[in-house]
Amino acid sequence: MKRYEKFPIRLTNSLSSKKEEFKPIHEGRVGIYVCGPTVYSDVHLGNVRTFLCFDVIQRYFKYLEYKVRYVRNITDVGHLEGDADEGEDKISKKARLEQLEPMEIVQRYTNDFHRVSEVFNILPPDIEPTATGHLIEQIRHIEALLEKGLAYEVNRSVYFDVKKYNEHQQYGKLSGRNIDELRDSGRSLDSQDEKRDKIDFALWKKASPKHIMRWDSPWGKGFPGWHLECTVMSTKYLGETFDIHGGGIDLKFPHHECEIAQQAGITGTDPVNYWLHSNMLTVNGQKMSKSLGNSFLPNELFSGKHELLEKGYSPMTVRFFMLQSHYSSTLDFSNDALMAAEKGYKRLMSGLKNAESLEAPDGNDKESGQTMLQLADQCFLEMSDDFNTAKTLAVLFEMTTRINDLMTKPDELSKIPADAWKYFVGTYSEFIQEVLGLKKETAEDDKMLEGIVNLLIKLRSEAKISRDFAKSDMIRDELGKMGVRLMDGKDGTTFSID
Numbered sequence: 454m455k456r457y458e459k460f461p462i463r464l465t466n467s468l469s470s471k472k473e474e475f476k477p478i479h480e481g482r483v484g485i486y487v488c489g490p491t492v493y494s495d496v497h498l499g500n501v502r503t504f505l506c507f508d509v510i511q512r513y514f515k516y517l518e519y520k521v522r523y524v525r526n527i528t529d530v531g532h533l534e535g536d537a538d539e540g541e542d543k544i545s546k547k548a549r550l551e552q553l554e555p556m557e558i559v560q561r562y563t564n565d566f567h568r569v570s571e572v573f574n575i576l577p578p579d580i581e582p583t584a585t586g587h588l589i590e591q592i593r594h595i596e597a598l599l600e601k602g603l604a605y606e607v608n609r610s611v612y613f614d615v616k617k618y619n620e621h622q623q624y625g626k627l628s629g630r631n632i633d634e635l636r637d638s639g640r641s642l643d644s645q646d647e648k649r650d651k652i653d654f655a656l657w658k659k660a661s662p663k664h665i666m667r668w669d670s671p672w673g674k675g676f677p678g679w680h681l682e683c684t685v686m687s688t689k690y691l692g693e694t695f696d697i698h699g700g701g702i703d704l705k706f707p708h709h710e711c712e713i714a715q716q717a718g719i720t721g722t723d724p725v726n727y728w729l730h731s732n733m734l735t736v737n738g739q740k741m742s743k744s745l746g747n748s749f750l751p752n753e754l755f756s757g758k759h760e761l762l763e764k765g766y767s768p769m770t771v772r773f774f775m776l777q778s779h780y781s782s783t784l785d786f787s788n789d790a791l792m793a794a795e796k797g798y799k800r801l802m803s804g805l806k807n808a809e810s811l812e813a814p815d816g817n818d819k820e821s822g823q824t825m826l827q828l829a830d831q832c833f834l835e836m837s838d839d840f841n842t843a844k845t846l847a848v849l850f851e852m853t854t855r856i857n858d859l860m861t862k863p864d865e866l867s868k869i870p871a872d873a874w875k876y877f878v879g880t881y882s883e884f885i886q887e888v889l890g891l892k893k894e895t896a897e898d899d900k901m902l903e904g905i906v907n908l909l910i911k912l913r914s915e916a917k918i919s920r921d922f923a924k925s926d927m928i929r930d931e932l933g934k935m936g937v938r939l940m941d942g943k944d945g946t947t948f949s950i951d
Contacts, residue, residue: 455481455517455518456516456517456518456833457481457514457517457518457519459833460517460830460833460834460836460837461474461475461837462474462475462513462514462517462837462839462840463475463837463838463839464727464729464839464840465729465781465839466726466727466728466729467627467705467728467729467730468626468627468723468725468727468728472839473727475696475727476726477519477696478692478694478695478696478726481518481519481520482519482520482521482522483514483519483520483521483522483696483697484521484522484524484690484691484692484695484696484697485507485510485511485514485521485522485523485524485691485695485696485697485698485699486524486525486526486683486686486687486690486691486695486697486698486699486725487503487504487507487523487524487525487578487698487699487700488525488526488528488683488699488700488701488704488708488709489504489525489526489527489528489581490504490527490528490562490566491528491529491532491543491544492527492528492529492544492558492559492561492562492563492566493532493543493544493546493547493558493562494547494562495562495565495750496562496565496566496569496750496751497741497748497749497750498734498741498748498749498750498751498754498771498786499701499733499734499741499748500566501569501573501575501751501771501775502731502733502734502775502784503700503701503731504525504570504575505573505575505772505775505776505890506699506731506775506780507525507699507729507731508575508576508890509776509780509840509842509888509889509890510699510729510780510840511523511576512576512887512888512889512890513836513840513888516883516887516888517837521579522579522580522690522691523578523579523580524578524579524580524581524582524686524687524690524691525578525580525581526581526582526583526584526682526683526686526687527559527563527566527581527582527583527584528583528584528679528682529544529555529556529559529563529583529584529585530542530544530555530584530585530666530676530677530682531584531658531676531677531678531679531681531682532544532679533679534546536679536707536708538648538654538655538658538678542664542665542666542676544558544559544666545664545665545666548665549665555665555666569751572751572768573751573768573771573772574768574769574772574890574891574892575890576890580690582686582689582690584677584682584686587682587685587686587689588668588677590685590686590689591657591677591681591682591685592657592670592671592677594656594681594684594685594715594719595611595656595657595681596671597719598613598656598715598718598719599611601718601719602614602617603617603618603718604656605649606672607647607648608647608659609659609672609673609675610647610655610657610658610659610672610675611655611656611657611672612647612648612649612653612654612655612656613653613654613655613656613711613714613715613718614649614650614653615632615650615652615653615654615714616632616649616650616652616653618714618718619632621721622714622717622718624652624710624714625706625710626710626713627705627706627709627710627713627728628705628706628707628709628710630706630710632652635652636650636651636652654678654680654707654711655678656677656678656681656715657670657672657675657676657677657678657681658675658676658677658678659672659673659674659675660674660675660676664676679708680707680708680711680712680715681715683708683712684711684712684715684716684724687712687724687725688716688724693716693720693722693724694720694722694723694724694725694726695724695725695726696725696726696727697725697726697727697728697729698712698724698725698727698728698729699728699729699730699731700730700731701730701731701733702730702731702732702733702781703733704730705728705730709728712724713725729780729781730781731780731781732780732781732782732783732784733783733784734783734784734785734786735783735784735785735786736748736749736761736785736786736787737761737785737786737787738785741786747761749761749786751768751771754766754771755767755768761787761788762788762791763788763792766791766794766795767795767798767894768894769798769891769892769894770791770794770795770798771791771794772889772890772891773794773795773797773798773801773891774786774790774791774794776842776843776846776889776891777794777797777842777843777846778842778843779839779840779841779842779843780840780842781839797846797850798891800850800853801846801849801850801853801885801891802891802893802894803853803948804849804852804853804856804857804881805881805882805885805886805893807856807857807860807947808856808878808881808882809882810947811856811859811860811866811878812866813871813874813875813878814866814867814868814869814870814871814874815867815870815871816867816868816869816870816871817868817870818868818869818870819870821865821868821869821870821873822869822870822872822873822874823873825855825869825873825874825876825877826873826876826877828848828851828852828855828877829852829876829877829879829880829881831848832845832848832849832852832880832881832884833880835847835848836884836888842889845884845888845889846889849881849884849885852877852881856881857938857940860940860942860947861940861941861942863942906932906937906948909928909932910939910946910948912928913925913928913929913939913946914945914946916928932948
C-alpha cells in the first residue's frame with residue numbers, strides 16, 4: 454500500500470472555499486504549478502513565505518509516494534507597475550534606472566532568487582520556464598482566443614473580452630467578484646483608453662518607441678500580458694487541465710482569475726481542479742511594506758541589521774518560524790516570535806540528535822509499541838489535513854518529549870518492539886528533515902553553547918564526586934531555568950534543549 458492510500462490528503466480549495474479530498478487526475482501522479490517571482494528586485498521575506506509553503510506541500514506529496522511534477526515559472530517580461538495593463542514594465546524600469554540591459558536585470562535577480570531559495574532549503578522545481586522562452590505559445594493562444602471571438606485587437610494591442618466570456622462562463626468564480634460591481638468600481642474609461650470595457654485585460658500590448666522589451670507578432674512589435682504567461686506555461690507542462698495551482702493570496706484577483714478565463718475560454722473547462730493560496734506576512738500586526746520601513750530582506754535577518762531586530766537569526770530558525778502557522782493564515786513577524794522560534798528549532802534539533810544516539814531496542818511490549826506507532830501516524834494525519842505544519846510540529850514536539858524521557862529510562866526503552874521503534878524514529882527524522890525541510894545547523898553559537906553546557910556537566914560531575922550535592926543541584930536547576938535539561942544515564946550525563 455502506498456502512503457497516499459493510507460493517508461489521503463484533504464485540502465482547502467480556493468475555488469469552492471471548501472475542504473475537499475484530493476483526487477489526482479492520474480492515479481499516483483500530481484501536477485503542481487506555482488506562480489514564481491518577477492525578477493526585478495531582491496527577494497523579500499513575503500516572497501520567501503509563499504515559496505516555502507509550496508516547497509513543503511510538494512515535499513509532502515513526494516513523501517507520500519506520489520510522482521510529482523512541480524512547475525514554478527520566472528516572470529521576465531510583461532509585469533507592469535501596479536499589476537495593471539498600463540505603465541512601465543517592472544524589469545524595463547529597473548534596467549533603465551541602472552543603465553543595464555533588461556536581461557542583465559533578469560539574470561541578476563534570478564540568481565539572487567536561487568541563492569535565497571537554497572539558503573532556506575527550498576527545493577528547485579522540476580521545471581522552471583520563463584515567459585520570454587514561451588512567446589510563440591503565447592501568440593498562438595491569443596490567436597485561438599481571437600478565433601473564438603473572446604479577444605479583440607485595437608491599435609495593435611489585443612484585449613480579452615470579459616463580457617463576451619461571461620455569456621457562457623463565470624468570470625470571478627475564484628475570487629467571488631461580480632463583473633457589474635467591478636465595472637462600477639475604480640476609474641472610468643477615458644478617451645485615450647483602447648479597451649471596450651474597463652474590466653477587459655491585455656493579452657498583448659503594443660510597444661511604445663521607448664519600450665525596451667519588444668517582440669514581433671501578427672499585431673506588430675509588442676510584449677505579452679502578464680496573466681497570459683502563466684496560463685500558457687502551466688498548461689504546456691501540466692496539460693489542459695491539471696491538479697493544483699498555487700500562489701500568494703494577492704494573486705487570486707486579477708491574476709489567477711484571468712488565468713482561468715484565458716484557458717477556459719478555449720477549452721470550455723476549468724484548467725485547474727484545486728487552487729491553493731498562501732496568506733501574507735505581517736510585521737507587528739501591520740502589513741509588510743517598504744514604505745512603512747518594516748520589510749525585511751533575508752540578509753537583514755541573518756545579520757540582525759534591522760531596526761526591528763535585536764539580533765540575527767539563522768535561516769533554519771526563520772524557516773521554523775514560518776512553519777508554525779498554517780499556510781492559509783496570516784503570519785505575524787516580530788523579534789519576540791523569532792526568539793521563540795529559535796528555542797523551538799533548537800529543541801527539535803536536540804531531540805533529533807538524541808533519537809539518533811539511542812540504541813535501537815528489541816522488546817515485546819505491545820502497548821508501548823502501539824503508543825509509538827500512533828504518535829508517528831499522527832504526523833501523517835495532521836499533514837494530510839490541509840498540510841497543517843503547525844499541528845504537525847506539535848506532534849513532533851510530543852515525540853521529542855518522549856525521546857528525551859527515554860534517554861534517562863533505559864528500562865522503558867528496552868521494552869519497545871524493534872519495528873515500532875524503527876517506524877517512530879524514522880517518521881520523526883524524516884518529517885523534520887524531508888517533509889518540513891529543517892536542516893541541522895552548525896553555527897558557532899551552537900558550538901559555543903554545547904561547549905559551555907558540557908563544561909558545566911563536568912563541573913557538576915566533579916561536585917557529585919566530592920559530595921557537594923548543593924552545587925550539583927544548583928548547576929542542574931540553573932540550566933533548567935535556561936531551557937537546558939540534563940539527563941543522567943548509565944553512560945553519563947547528556948542534555949537536551951526544551
